[in-house]
Amino acid sequence: xxIETDQRSSAGAEGPxxxxxxxxxRYKRGDRGPRYETFDVPVEARTTVLDAMRWIQLxxxxxxxxxxxxxxxxxxxxxxxxxxxxxxxxVTPVEDLGREITVEPVANLPxxxxxxxxxxAFYARYPDEHPLVRESELLxxxxxxxxxxxxxxYEDCIECGLCLSACPIAATDDRYxxxxxxxxxxxxxxxxxxxxxxxxxxxxxxxxxxxxCHAIFECTRACPSDVRPAERIMTLRxxxxxxxxxxEEAR
Amino acid sequence: xxxxxxxxxxxxxxxxxxxxxxxxxxRGLAVTLVERGEITSxxxxxxxxxxxxxxxxxxxxxxxxVECIQENRILRRICPGSFEENxxxxxxxxxxxxxxxxxxxxxxAACGIPTQPLTPAEALALEPNLNPDLKAAVRxxxxxxxxxxMPLRFFATAxxxxxxxxxxxxxxxxxxxxxxxxxxxxxxxxxxxxxxxRADVVVNAAGPWSGKIARMAGVDLPIRPxxxxxxxxxxxxxxxxxxxxxxxxxxxxxxPQRGLSVLGTSSWTVHDPDDLGVPEDHVRTxxxxxxxxxxAVARAERRAAWSxxxxxxxxxxxxxxxxxxxxxxxxxxxxxxxxxEGFVTxxxxxxxxxxxxxxxxxxxxxxxxxxxAECRTRETVLLPHTAYYTDGx
Numbered sequence: 001x002x003i004e005t006d007q008r009s010s011a012g013a014e015g016p017x018x019x020x021x022x023x024x025x026r027y028k029r030g031d032r033g034p035r036y037e038t039f040d041v042p043v044e045a046r047t048t049v050l051d052a053m054r055w056i057q058l059x060x061x062x063x064x065x066x067x068x069x070x071x072x073x074x075x076x077x078x079x080x081x082x083x084x085x086x087x088x089x090x091v092t093p094v095e096d097l098g099r100e101i102t103v104e105p106v107a108n109l110p111x112x113x114x115x116x117x118x119x120x121a122f123y124a125r126y127p128d129e130h131p132l133v134r135e136s137e138l139l140x141x142x143x144x145x146x147x148x149x150x151x152x153x154y155e156d157c158i159e160c161g162l163c164l165s166a167c168p169i170a171a172t173d174d175r176y177x178x179x180x181x182x183x184x185x186x187x188x189x190x191x192x193x194x195x196x197x198x199x200x201x202x203x204x205x206x207x208x209x210x211x212x213c214h215a216i217f218e219c220t221r222a223c224p225s226d227v228r229p230a231e232r233i234m235t236l237r238x239x240x241x242x243x244x245x246x247x248e249e250a251r
Numbered sequence: 252x253x254x255x256x257x258x259x260x261x262x263x264x265x266x267x268x269x270x271x272x273x274x275x276x277x278r279g280l281a282v283t284l285v286e287r288g289e290i291t292s293x294x295x296x297x298x299x300x301x302x303x304x305x306x307x308x309x310x311x312x313x314x315x316x317v318e319c320i321q322e323n324r325i326l327r328r329i330c331p332g333s334f335e336e337n338x339x340x341x342x343x344x345x346x347x348x349x350x351x352x353x354x355x356x357x358x359x360a361a362c363g364i365p366t367q368p369l370t371p372a373e374a375l376a377l378e379p380n381l382n383p384d385l386k387a388a389v390r391x392x393x394x395x396x397x398x399x400x401m402p403l404r405f406f407a408t409a410x411x412x413x414x415x416x417x418x419x420x421x422x423x424x425x426x427x428x429x430x431x432x433x434x435x436x437x438x439x440x441x442x443x444x445x446x447x448x449r450a451d452v453v454v455n456a457a458g459p460w461s462g463k464i465a466r467m468a469g470v471d472l473p474i475r476p477x478x479x480x481x482x483x484x485x486x487x488x489x490x491x492x493x494x495x496x497x498x499x500x501x502x503x504x505x506x507p508q509r510g511l512s513v514l515g516t517s518s519w520t521v522h523d524p525d526d527l528g529v530p531e532d533h534v535r536t537x538x539x540x541x542x543x544x545x546x547a548v549a550r551a552e553r554r555a556a557w558s559x560x561x562x563x564x565x566x567x568x569x570x571x572x573x574x575x576x577x578x579x580x581x582x583x584x585x586x587x588x589x590x591x592e593g594f595v596t597x598x599x600x601x602x603x604x605x606x607x608x609x610x611x612x613x614x615x616x617x618x619x620x621x622x623x624a625e626c627r628t629r630e631t632v633l634l635p636h637t638a639y640y641t642d643g644x
Contacts, residue, residue: 028443065419065440067289069296071557072483075399113441123640138487143376151490153335154509
């Protein structure tokens, strides 16, 4: 089968082309400070913020640096702040935004250039290597084929840093390990996969751990992948307050 | 003659470039990799995330199928914990599909791909959301991969072994004199400055952009950027990778991944891999064809639709849709093909065969440089993806 198509359609779908104005955070190493640059970008019904940034790279300024990879909210690289709100560019339609749209890097991580942050500062907060796959609880009615006792699937967290960016405590204290790392720790407590539970809980109990959280739940609001970091921080606190780990008993 | 190791400059930070950096670093070469954007931001990261068993290609493209099953096994060994090891089902829905069943099983056997034929009832017990009118299914060792984090392990390990990985560094021109390539002129988008990187060999691993890089050396490369549309819907509608049991066509694949289901894909050819668009008619076809395999696709909420360009090897003007082109890979030593020294291109292939592509290309690079070093990537277990961001911590 072959689909006939118009290869010239640019960033999206059908419908009239309109223009939106983007105010984009710009910074190159050695600059005296950041500045905002304005671009008028033609948009269509399904144009995303990522499409718009790539249009700027392609048609106006190839030096605009952005992070992106999967284009479907699965890799977590394209997290930014749009009009002050934490989003993944690839699943944020321009249509839902105003006439002038401000795009800035995520907060609470050092900016490398333009919209690119240094993710080393994000991963440095994690307790240790955290597993990528977990037991799959999805599609529970399905049998597994012989040879596969339990399906595994990727963890929900896509390591985008949006929760850390949205966290008001992380904004005032860069030693706080923050919601992503604590949520990852809670997932290991929930499903150990060979980890040292006592060491992990001791790590979470440190002064820069779970007790720094003020339970504002901005992380859960910002999460594009339904990890619910704030609830997981509360779970860890509950366990620490009770002085034991219920999952250990359950296993 | 200097005692410093030979220096190889790799252009392109996709899976192929990352695997090549890893391979060459293990062989003791000095490696610099430049990528104009984020690592895996071109084709690699936009991939559907299918670790191929090779079954998809067994009937029409057995060379690719054999590469896939071999690499499938190697990757599971060297990237433990990086896959949703869920296997795949090829599903026959029509009488025409059923005519494909025997040739499919025979071709898989010939390529060394294990198969397990299932009755409709057995298939429905495994995948309750399948079209209940299915006529047969065959289980194969497909799997789901994270299209960014699996390749990132090659970059992480290369870095730990001394390779310099430079994202946001764009090649603006190759340094060419008297038909010899000696490096590249680059623009660093972190600093905004331009500079030169000298190398003994420059490897063009720019995927669908490799034609553009080759032209900088005056080389016309037979590459067709062939995009496909993919659609992600919310909800994990199946556990296994589902494929339609027929000749590869549009919209005949569903790859479950986390809490999403990825529908793919279409195939056409373009000249500019930067300007693909997401044709809405292709998106509709993905949803319609996906709903034939799993009816619940029709009611699922769309999370995203996007395009990714494959770098298929063929000659210009030959292929119309890209489906006719082999999915195997090819290394060009441009001294032999074009009389240009110091310049190699590795292209074609697919995510599943990234390591094999790197091995074949590294063999060519080492032969050119007179270096006798064996490939060690088949046995070397890769560092976790996080090591890329933690400087080997």
